[in-house]
Amino acid sequence: MTVEPIANPRKTPRQARAEATVEAIEQAAARILVQGGIEALNTNRIAEVAGVSVGSLYQYFPNKTAIMGALIRRKRARLLDGLRAAVASDAPPNTHMRRLILAFIHHQTGWPQLAQALDRAEVFLPLDEETRRFEAEILSILLPPVTAFGPDDPALAARDIMALCRGMVEAALLRGETDAEAICARLLPAITGYLKASSA
Amino acid sequence: MTVEPIANPRKTPRQARAEATVEAIEQAAARILVQGGIEALNTNRIAEVAGVSVGSLYQYFPNKTAIMGALIRRKRARLLDGLRAAVASDAPPNTHMRRLILAFIHHQTGWPQLAQALDRAEVFLPLDEETRRFEAEILSILLPPVTAFGPDDPALAARDIMALCRGMVEAALLRGETDAEAICARLLPAITGYLKASSA
DNA sequence: CCAAAATACGAGCCTTTGCTCACATATTGC
DNA sequence: GCAATATGTGAGCAAAGGCTCGTATTTTGG
Structure with missing residues (x-):
């Protein structure tokens, strides 16, 4: 797997x-990722499962990496949409936090194995610039509600909360939990505890 | 990468x-994993970096997977040692929690990229039975101090706390943080918040 | 209709990589 | 010293997989 610049469609349909x-x-790539992980993902198989030929595949994707890239972009866009929707309306910061967490859980719930497989795959890709923008975007959504709690370092708090959520949610979903409300109910006190302590 | 039974030394030295x-x-496998991730790990390269021939490699490891298995076993043993030491002496549960967290952070700090690479690699391996024992072991160490805080479901609490710690610590270390005390100071309130809310 | 453009095809080239095997060297016990 | 055993070597096999390219088919604009 060559690590090259980036990976945009070779030809737009x-x-x-x-x-x-x-x-x-x-879709085929997603299905394969879910069932067999990254190790099972190869272009011949993708083409086979998709019911097209390898040639067609390479007409729209310059390389294998680009396919994962496309999947990751979709996933990210979906997450951003969910998070933006969570803070769209007027509401107290408490409510916004709750909605943000639920949005995050639901995002991972949709197809937890795919979400995880992609998370793991991201590390391989050189999406650096794009990734930085994505994370900045997430931060800009989290910052207002987090700042409302008055932590000393809002940016750090937002990052910590994000990481902490990801850890607990991933583990819970992998364990087979399905009740988003239940997970959220356990997460919120942890976040509140964090925020209370981080304001001088 | 064939997913086969397990992976014990073919011949013991x-x-x-x-x-x-x-x-x-x-050592070579570890170095390669750190520098290039799983995708860079192949037996020819391992042998080359180790300064031995592929033949020698296959005299002691039945396949590539077994090498990662050995690394993972080491890492796990080190973590268990650290955690056990943290709760060895008599001390209030608060202190034990603090020490456990610091032990975990230091464990990941030692070689954060290797720790992460291995975490990701674990998913590929069919170490199921061993993994289950390992997780049970961890749980048995965490359970006493966690139970002392009186949560409704101590086992669930222990798992949640573990996941939440992992998430935050990994993110912090990847960001380049090095001050274990600082990370711990942010983690503890989150855990306390969690535990307070989870006891009826 | 028809030519040009777009799309689809898939055999197969070429590289990578897991792993074997026949053989060489070193160590040990007697 | 000398087997027997343990260890080390690396060319190279076979399979897997990324990707190309010449060709066939479909769609479109006029």
Whole structure:
């Protein structure tokens, strides 16, 4: 797996069937990732599962990495949408925090194995610049509600809370828990405890 | 990468130089994992970096997976030692918690990238039975101090705390933080918050 | 209709990589 | 010293997998 610049579509689909092909490829990649992890993901198999030929695959993706890249971009976009929606309305910071956490849980719940497989895959990809923008975006969403609690270092607090949530949620979902409210109910006191202590 | 039964040394070294060879192989694998991740780990390269021949490598490890297995076993043993030491002496549960967290942080700090690479690698390995025993062991260490705080479901609390710590510590170390005390100081209130809320 | 553009195909090239095997060297016990 | 045993070597096999390229088919615009 060569680590190259980045990975944008080689050719953008202009006809409807081309878009269907691209869609099929991404779906196939997702299915394979879920079932067999990164080690099971290879371009021949993707093409086979998608019901297209390798040639078609390489008409829209310059390399294997680009396919994972596309999946990751989708996942990120979905998460950002969820988080933005959570803080869209007017509400006290407490409520916003709660909604943010629930949004995060639901995001991972949708397809927990895919989410995890992608999380793990991200490390391999050189999406540096894009990743930085993505994380900045997340931070900018978390910052207002977190700041409302008055921690000394809001940015650090936001990052810590994000990491802490990710850890607990991933573990809970992998264990087979399905009740988002229950997970949220355990997470919130931890976050509150953190925030109370971090304001001088 | 074939997912096979398990992975014990094919031949146990009887002479000193043989042990040195095994050691060199494991060290090399660790170095490669740190520098290039799992994708860079292949048996030819391991042998090259270790300064031995592939043949020698396969005299002591039945397959590539077994090498990662050995590294993971080491890491786990080190973590268990650290945790056991943390709760060895008589002390109030508060102190024990603090020491446990510091032990965990130091464990990951030793070689954070290796720790992470191995964490990710674990998913690929079929160490199921061993993994279960390992997790049970960890739980048995955490349970006494956690129970002292009187949560409704001590086992769940212990698991949650573990996951939450892992998340925050990993993120902090990856960000480049080095002050274990500082990380611990932010983690403790979160844990306390969690525990306070989870006791009826 | 028809030519040009877009899309689809898949055999197969070429590299990577896990691993073996026939053989060489070192160590040990007697 | 001399087997017997343990250890070390590395060319190279076989399989897997990333990716190309010449060709076939479909769609589109006029």
